[in-house]
Amino acid sequence: MRALDKIDFEIPDGELFGLLGPNGAGKTTAVKILCTLLEPTSGHALVKGYDVVKEAHQVQKIVNMVAGGERMLYYRLTGRENLRYFAELYDVPRKDVRKRVETLLELMGLSDRADDDVEKYSKGMRQRLQVCRGLINDPEVLFLDEPTLGLDVNIAKDLRRFIRDRVVKQQGKSVLLTTHYMFEAEEMCDRIGFLNKGRLVAVGTTEELKKKVVSGFSIEMLVARLSDETLDSLKKIESVNNVIMTDYEGEAEGEKVQRLIINVDNDRAVPDVLNHIATHGCRVVAVNLRGPTLEDLFMHYTGEK
């Protein structure tokens, strides 16, 4: 099975680059290759000019990775012991170890629990400690593989702000982020790459990508009594560019409701679409007119619903 197929991208210094794609698209494989945990079967990758296979040792000194939902910490050690241990593995200058550990614990709000065993931490605290571990060697390039997976809304928000403002803007580090959350990518990333079945199908800023594929507006609606015939006929309306039926299934007044996203050229097309649906015996439960979102791009590039 080919996990990645001829992907090619660059991340300049001080950029937060997002890699998006459905499950199994190859996001984690790409991250693991770049931080030397996997070797590619062909091709090559450079991190700060170092080859990830031939100069893996040099790469390991300047990168670090934080993965969501994985352990990567010693549960029988305290938070502080964990960080000191990893500081030694990364050969952090002796005089800096104490200060760096304390600073990171303070930044992530773990100072008051620093001497508790990690097994007593909540999931959110463990994830914050993971971020401390990921920053312990002051990496030039940081890989974040779904870092907010399973975190509370507030903690995830703080973490996103910290990465965006402190790590990228203030310290000028390069960050590669993979995430399933579209709003997270839109909020954090300077540029985005869409990965689908191992291929990088599009790269650019959110605005560039929106201009490339989605024009006009999107009508998002919940519709009851929708048939395949109606769906096909909608696509034939002149001002309609694209029609996507999502996986959403709900219920309204005892009827099954489905969610449609219809991309149209301009707002004048809205009455045509609504009229068309009504004349085909469907019932419109809710309508929302909006500009294109990252979710639309995701569905366009990956074919996911």
Added chain:
Amino acid sequence: MFTRVVIAEAVKSLRIYFFSSRTLFWALALPLGNGLYFYFLYLPFAARSINFEFGQTSFSLDLVGFTLVGQLLYTFFTMMLLAGAAFESERWQGTLESVLLSPANRIAVLFGGALANALNYLWMLIGLTLSWVVFVHVNVVIRDVLALFASLALSYLAIVAVGMCLEALFIYSRRGALYVATLQEPMMFLSGQIFPLSSMPRFLLPLSYLLPLTFGLVAVRLTMLGGATMSDVAIPLSVLVVMTLGFLLLAKLLVNYAERRAKARATLTQF
């Protein structure tokens, strides 16, 4: 950096292993039970001695002591293999990737784990010695303490080096423990842990002489039970030095190779 990693790893391993005072108690109690087992096993032969030939010299050794030293070093050997299985436990703890993500010298990591286990072993050694004193009246004849210390220390280093070579299996595959367990019994048999090598078929002897445990057993038995001096055990000690260096070099090559293969086969995170 090498020393820093060794110390950090040893401290971490000890902290994880000795996480409570109860662990210390049971680590001491285990060899006491082991000593009791051996006492009753060899009770019928307690008054006998065994003729142990090495080079031109023949030594008369206490039979129970002969077996207990075999058990002592073999326990040590097993522990080194298990500690040596540092990467196996990292795999189970889900921390293997975070260690291999770092630039830390892999041999330093292994050596740190082995050091922690040596300290753990020292604790168990107290238990074993107590069991000897309490249950068995082994006829200990030590004339050269330095020779005994050198024999124990060099045996430790050589065994650790072998453990590091086997460690490559733990990095390479999640079935590492199975492979090592399969190798363990033949090593126990070939090294002469419970019986003298003179009773083993001659055609197997070349294999015995490939194992550092064989020479470690000779050196420790002679210095602990036969009153041998440094000059008596110069040959086995020299062989242990050469073997240590050889196995360390081999370990570095094997561990690096196994890590690269595991990365190519994506087996690092398999549980």
